[in-house]
């Protein structure tokens with residue numbers, strides 16, 4: 645039974661597929677201990693036993709660890725750069741486009757990509773893949789039902805055009821839903837398909853160790869076609885991008901040479 649953080653990490657990995665050794669210890673340990681204490685668990689051995697027998701506790705804990713906060717068109721200025729500069733640049737070289745939202749949470753980001761393409765690039769064919777490690781958020785993404793606060797950065801006309809209001813929130817319309825495929829994937833351990841024109845990976849690596857980030861950005865670069873573009877989160881500047889073979893197109897957008 646795990647008595648230390650390291651032992652807990654080892655015991656949790658086979659259970660969840662999530663290897664916490666790729667995540668920064670300080671932040672993760674703090675999150676685990678705060679969850680344990682708010683759920684009345686004082687020690688790692690008792691907590692890991694409780695996770696074994698209580699699926700509701702397990703799901704809540706997994707959600708707490710992976711941090712699923714998202715929004716449609718999160719960081720509106722960057723979506724403006726995407727439609728005015730980045731997508732036109734990609735289309736100069738290739739049409740159709742293969743787009744991927746990695747760490748997509750409950751689907752707001754891949755659906756925002758699909759809406760952008762439908763709205764501004766009407767004659768372009770494209771596919772959008774959304775992946776995440778958490779099956780519960782992926783189910784929410786497939787259901788496509790959202791709350792008002794998911795739309796704080798969304799132009800109101802998009803809400804009207806692409807969503808149907810219901811008693812329980814806003815349902816994404818079928819033509820958008822049909823354009824996005826969702827899959828479970830662990831970015832740290834699973835292999836990536838090659839040939840993407842565009843990869844968005846935003847607000848996912850915040851808790852990854854520097855080694856894990858480096859490995860992941862290398863995998864993303866390999867998965868992009870030459871000229872393809874990586875979109876990162878507002879706090880996630882790429883250091884050593886020359887070594888990776890990427891050059892900045894604009895803040896938070898990096899193109900493979």
Ligand SMILES: C[S@@+](CC[C@H](N)C(=O)[O-])C[C@H]1O[C@@H](n2cnc3c(N)ncnc32)[C@H](O)[C@@H]1O
Nearest residue numbers: 710712713714747749776777778830831846847
């Ligand atoms: C804060 S959300 C970001 C959502 C969206 N990209 C955005 O910026 O609004 C982070 C997501 O990364 C996912 N995640 C964390 N570690 C992961 C991993 N190793 N593989 C795949 N997804 C992971 C979490 O499950 C969570 O849904």
